[in-house]
Amino acid sequence: MHDMRFTIPGQDLNREPFAVKIPDFQKKSEVMITDKGYKCRITNIVPLSDLERLFQLRIIDPLEREVFNFRPGQFLMLEIPGYGESPISISSSTSNHEFIELCIRKAGHVTSALFEARQGAFVSVRGPFGTAFPMAEMQGHNVLLIAGGLGIAPMRAPLFWINDHRDKYRDVFLLYGAKEPSQMLFTYQFEEWKKVSHVQMSTIVEKPDESWTGRSGMITALLDEFTFDPKDTYAIVCGPPVMFKFVCSHLDRLGIPMNRMFVSLERRMHCGMGKCCRCMVGSTFTCLDGPVFDYWSVMNLKEAI
Amino acid sequence: MIYKVISKREFKAFIDALVRNNSSFGPRKVDTGSNGEPIYQFMPVKSVDEINFDYTVTHSSAKHFFLPYRDELSHFNFSDGNWEQEIQYESPPIILIGLRPCDINAVNILDDVMLHGAYPSPYYLARRKNTFIIGMDHLPLPDCFCHSMNRHTVNHGFNLFCSDIGDSYYLSINSSKAFNFLKEFRIEEPSYEDNCSLIERRKNIKNSFETKIEVSGLPCFLDIEFDSPIWQKWGDKCLSCGSCAMVCPTCYCYSVEERFDVDLKGSTRQNHLYSCNLVDFAQVTGGHNFRPKNGDRLKYRYYHPYRGFAANDNQQICVGCNRCGRACLADINPKDVINDLRLERESCMICVSPSPDKT
Amino acid sequence: MNHLGFEMEKVKIGSFDFTCCEGCQLQLANKESTLPDFLALLDIRNFREISSERLDDYVIALVEGSITRPDEIERIKAIRAQAKVLVAFGTCACFGGVNNLKNRIPQEEAIREVYDGKAVETMPSMKISDIVQVDYSIPGCPVSKDEVERIMVGIVTRSQVSLPTYPVCVDCKQQLNTCLFDLGEICLGPITRAGCNAVCTTGKTACLGCRGPAEELNMPAFLELIKKKGLSLDDLHEKLTFYNAFEPLATDET
Amino acid sequence: MKRDYSLDIHHLTRVEGHANIQITVRDGKLVDARWAIVETPRFFEVMLKGMSAERVPFLTSRICGICSISHSLASIRAVERAMDIVPPVVAEKTRLLAMHGETLQSHALHLFFLIAPDFAGTSSVLPLIQSHPDLVRAGLQLKELGNEISTVTTGRCTHPVSLVVGGLSKAPDKERLLHLRAMIQERKPALETTCSFFHTLTIPAFSRETEFISLSNGSTYPAIGGRLVSSDGVNREENDYLLMTNEYTQEFSTSKFTRLSRESSAAGALARFNNNYHLLHPKARECAESFGLQPVCHNPFMNNIAQLVECVHILEDAEELINSLLESDLAEIKTPYTPKSGKATGAVEAPRGVLYHHIEIDDKGKVTKADCIIPTTQNNGNIHNDLRALVEQSRREGKNDGEITKLCEMVVRSYDPCISCSVH
């Protein structure tokens, strides 16, 4: 039935049209190589407690270092080649272009590998990802920073920011609570925060020991040390889920509007880019729409805390 | 779009020429079930005779051609206390034959998720660009409900779409590539009768759906019913086996794993399609599991496709193929779960505000 | 690791077999393409099956087989005393394996049956953890070399290692297999821990659960499924007891 | 000559399973030389009782991690014969190919991992990775090829998954068969390397007349089923396995012993070779000639060479089998059956010799009685007697204690005993 016209040797079909070469996306500006990280060197490791250390990273490529910018509250995916990736909040100042600081607790696969690493080791970071604390919106108001335990890690970036723009904010309070005195991190910076940044600060522990002379109890107890107008106050609350639930409802009773309280949520994350769906809270991605949420949104999220 | 008509015989010659020279995949019968029904899957095909054009539905979807179950994201090469990261996302061209409208819609949905957000995936893009899709319509099976999801027709996302109008196929040609290939074969302008047959065929398909799911207002419903006991009721049946998500054409959640090469000279970062039904999906370091119960996890298996996620405009991503329902050994399927949910809510409404008696 | 600034050390390993077929140890010599690299990770101190060298300074002990004789109890205790890390290697070590099938009848009867009354020492088969503490379990009949490689690399590089928590169905579906339930058979895939790449169901034979229960498995739902499909409970029982991996579940429920 | 000598090897190494060699010479007289198997018994015959016939091969394959395919096939053959099931031809060919894979793997393991160190004077193969890299590479290539053949045909190299009663549960994939054929081609040089290495070795001169037992079907080199024959002229039907073995227990061994026309007999590569020489592929016979190996050879050390000869045969035969499978329609792989009662024996040539499974089934398809006789069991008597003769000969030749010890170990290893399997 076929005349000559139809007996096209398949070769012809294969030849031209199907030899489509994949376009080189790397050269196309609209597609990022989403899995490529910035290579960093660990330039310093500061032990903070038995379980926590501050890692100082320096992006090796000067151009990349220049390009890398973030906002307080954002996080990175930290990659230890061979061991895996973990989401970690950036704990340094946004104005510091030389180094990135990460305050990390030894918890599992990746973080344990990092604790084995020596100064000078090479790791990689992707990001920054996620939403940030609305530092601009807070201008002209009081700022209340409440951190529990490792929650001080994401709190340092807003603290540094406030220090850099101190005159733009009214009263700034930092309430910091830890389980035990030995778990209190960054004690060496307290004086600086108080004196240089003019932050009114107070600390508390749950289980005091003989060395502890300060207060003990729940972190909300510290609120009565300070006077501020709740209506004119923004709050950032970081810590374990139980803590911020408790603190936020307390602040709510004091009269701080729910949409002026900010929290940072933690979920399992495998991509940071809204694809793996591990960090879903209801219909929201912690990595794209968070980790920073105002308390009003959190209240509306299913399964948030 | 260009419309043409091709005789079935000629069509076979066309497909044969394609598959003989390209890496191609089409529906093939792989088994006969204990109920006597044939079981089909998209499998490699080398000649047109290996393709079952009259197949019903494949057990697994075609998503793994775009999102492989396991995929290498990057490789680290170690040397002298340092390393280099290497990322490759090339993929060889392939031809996919026989995708149903719902299957193609599913790929379009994956396009939205993978390509239209803030972080388009180069891996997906490479595969998508290099896949030549030939779609085919079919009469629905009794449990198909793509009509309810409004995914029973498709107008983009394929290179060529064939509607069966008796002795010939009515072709919708959606790419110059497809048009160029077809030029070498005997294709004709659709006649008046052909057009009528096409309309007839469409009507026939539309009227053949037996399963209907009411999805209007479902997103809001699902939010309201987030804490409903219905989830635990169905969760108690669920084996947390993940089969539903593996066969689903739009489930795309994944896990990332990193592994050293055995010679310790490098490592690979891989992604691995996962399922929100699996027990550790939402477990974090230290062992806390945000979704400890089967019901919590099953809820997400429904919440995601029918509520939609904010990141992709809350669109419902289920296309209504019911593959999940067929694969589920515990007999959990969208129709029953959603109806149950609605029923509970509606009966609840009735008791709160009984409708006035008819007098 | 080098790029993190620490040198890796080879693991001083001993491989020991108890009552078993030695198939799991044999896997150590399989997957020839990466075998030299794999062996380079290990400092083999004691491995009777392949080496005449016998040194007792191993740190990690791979223990294969189950315990079925009093002298084996002594031997496993001695190994435990030496090893920092004791790995139950293979299904027999982890669950008792097929050896446990003999526990169904009194031991004297078994001896009479097989040895015509010749005095042979034996006792009901036990898994390793019935006698000594086990640090890691690598299940499988036989173990999957891929998994063994992954775990050994994990130990050498000091990265943590874990087994998949989900059931075999995930891997099985990823191989595009036809579900054996669709072919009218009982398969233990939905309740068995994955990690074998669904090798049995890919060969179209039912999963017999050699890797033991998946985490938080839903046994009532599984039994419901068997009943609803009208499949044989007898067959289910035979499968559940095959490797003794579902011990309490199998006996209570069926 | 020293008047006293004693040797007590507790748990001989580089063999599969646990056994001891005990030799005592007092006042210049050999008082005792024994091959004592102390492996823990597992009671498979008991485990099998009450099991459904279709599951039997999955259990019996667990008798041995090295020759699991043979065990599986012996059971399948017994069950099929008991229930009058005739498997499709394609299944038969695939099974034979699977056996080839297993034998190649097992022989390679034995020759390279267990034997080569003896000749090289090392304690294991590990030092050879440095000293003889080409040889080790060749060994791994052959072993890998064996494993790959098994994997393509049965789904996995240890404990097959798709060998079932009635045929196969899944046909081998044609793409993979093609790949396998190419792999065989590519790996033939590795076998040549191995032969060259063995040519350089001096095989100990020792000989003790014995009876060689193997299967034989008269038309092909034996593998699955056939008549039971011996070099002393015995020739019986498969179901008469008990008359071939005459099992008896020894108080010092958990493994049983067997005998036929003499006080002991041998099974394995050398027995197959001696009884079926003319059925070997010409290339294999050529290889045997190059080593001066001819039937009937009574030097147990030559068993290793016979294994090598079999590897040559296997590569050639496997290629032909693959070609024939590639031409076949692989759709029909399993004969449907309904369980019925019956009893029969299945005999196969496992790498180490004839393996018998005898199975009796009731009308519900459950096993009522099972019996497995393993090749190593059939070699125990011979190993035992060889030790005695070897010690005596060596002492006559004035060998020192170290040399004698080494020879004793070597003669045991030459049988490639699979102890865990023999105590099942």
Ligand SMILES: Cc1cc2nc3c(=O)[nH]c(=O)nc-3n(C[C@H](O)[C@H](O)[C@H](O)COP(=O)(O)OP(=O)(O)OC[C@H]3O[C@@H](n4cnc5c(N)ncnc54)[C@H](O)[C@@H]3O)c2cc1C
């Ligand atoms: C936005 C965000 C910011 C964070 N900031 C910090 C920080 O500044 N300092 C710090 O010490 N920790 C922080 N964490 C928690 C930290 O990510 C986990 O402790 C870490 O992932 C543990 O990784 P691992 O591999 O060591 O543990 P494993 O238990 O071995 O984790 C395995 C994998 O599970 C995932 N995972 C497990 N737990 C979590 C979790 N809680 N959150 C996200 N993913 C998880 C990761 O992908 C990880 O790779 C943050 C988490 C999030 C989501």
Ligand code: SF4
């Ligand atoms: S959720 Fe079920 S019906 Fe919907 S697309 Fe996925 S498999 Fe098909």
Ligand code: SF4
């Ligand atoms: S819904 Fe069904 S298929 Fe999905 S995980 Fe549960 S039991 Fe498995």
Ligand code: SF4
């Ligand atoms: S065959 Fe077994 S493992 Fe595979 S999907 Fe079915 S039940 Fe699960």
